[in-house]
Amino acid sequence: MIAHLQRASNTAGLLAYLYGPGERGDQSNPRLVGGDCHGAPVDLLTYSDNLPYLAHALDAPVERLGTGASARPVWVCSVRSDPRQRDLSDAQWADVARRVVGVTVAPGGDPDACRWIALRNQPRQVHIVATLAREDGSLHNAYRDAFHLQTECRRIAAELGHLPASPTLTLPLPEKSMPRTVTIAAEPSGAVVARGGDSLAESLLTHAGFAYANGWHGPRHRLPTSMGREEQAAVASHAAQMLRAARYTVELDPVLDTAPGDPQSLGGQLLAVTDRIRGAESGAELADALAPLLHAEHGVVERVREALEAAGEQITDLDDEAYQLADRFGFASEFLTAAQDELLGADEELRRVAVPAHEQAAARSAAVHDARSAALATSPAATQAPAVRSHSSPAPGEAPAAGPARNSAPRTR
Template sequence: MPAPYITISAEPSGSVSAKGASDDLSATLLKHAGFQQIEDWYGRRHRLATTTPQAERVAIASHAAEMLRAARYSVDLDPDLDTSRLTSPANPLGLYTAGAEVLRLTDQIRAAENGAGLAQAVDHLLHPEHGVLERLREALETAGEQITDLDDEAYALADRFGFAAEFVSAAQSELVGAGRELHRVNDSRQDHAGAQTQSPAPPDARNVALATSPAADRAKASSALGTPSPEVGTAVGAPQVTSPRTR
């Protein structure tokens, strides 16, 4: 007996539908995964609402496919909803491609070997027009504006996104000019190391010629103290002649 067949696919409207087998077991598994069951003149169907976030749609669809396959159903899962295909060494975060790019940038920053390399990597964060911080600030600001357009009553939530955008802008202001300073990182240490490796200059010949000999130093010291120098002999006086005593 062939295995029951179920297709889980993304529809143009943005919803996700599960069609095919309509027995109670498959319905239970789909509802357990997070699908909503619909019964109308088309029969029993299961779908996800169009408002379901993309990451959640993928997670629910993949989980449903795993459970159905474990129950020996044949499942045709849309590749865009398959987490095993979305997550790969080239794209380790699956749908979160922006986060994956920042993660790679973080690895480049960590691998920098000098100030110039570090500045080049950090420039992707700090560039005033195309850097990550500017794109993040713009995205947060746009999200707040979109919330206001969709629901006037959600102004408090929109303000929170606006405040977050201002925090990012403050971070940008704090780091103005940091890229130029990064180029000088490690330069002073290299200069100091180079100075230590230089050999001392040879003594000046004139200074050597003018240096006082140790013997002369000892003679000067003896003269200053009033003691004869051991190299100078002592003078010998004439012998005294005693006259004979007279009676």
């Protein structure tokens, strides 16, 4: 039992697609199997001619929110069963839909839960459409929905007997002759020596550039003293990375550890971003530090989401039977999509965090001054007043205005 979660912006358009033939023409006999629109007669609105009214019944809480609603308020969950198992009846799929919404958008006993419907148009699957505006005027928090969906779908599949029996794994016995800890240290003589590990660790050390030696100090791997310290550190760090990837515990001398500060590695670049985040002294600096992560199109979060989604698709292309593993990557990608939705607009809010009071006052003063200047600039009286004063002449019979008399004599006290 696999669930695929998506978000949409147009309820009417989505319903028209679900009730139509589909992109491949494989959708037929669309029918409603369940739903709860808080009193709206959805059973009478599911004919193709009444789809706009059905969309309106789902969208009513969203329309009440107005501009406070999400840009993508439609929650779409497609649940499908194992193609190797028999199909479920409409009543069984309706129960699946109720259990799915019960752990996500419409928990049992919640009078203000989101409105939803469940419909079928293909064998072995059901589509659940909900709007994320609740009856009390709040928005449903969809952050953990993918996790809850995966857990509930596995529970349903187990109850239906669709989960295959877990194979018995035969693990190889660990080698007890050598420890699983490898120590790489720089010695006073200038050599770099690695001790510990088993045959696999020895192979990894040799591949990294260490040479095996068995002398007075026992078996070990070492780097020659003729190698420069920077090159020794690079080789030792590379060997430590390979050993850790093979699940060895590596005690690496700090003077040889170059991985944390390596600006060329992706991990090193993200560590530099983390340092900028921790060193931010204002909301604006924090927003600038987070920009490489949260950019909607080119940010790290978006690139990781795309990579996970591509990995799931590639797994499906390589092996159709590995759809459960592919869907795990799909769920991980959807977690990041939910995180992106949660942080939408955070950049502008961050720039208002920790703004000093005097800067806020200066900004308000500048705004008031700009508004006053704009009002004067657009006032007809303000534009005509100088011309009236410069070109006006006294009316007939009226004496010109006399200014104060000027005395050129020096002042006396």
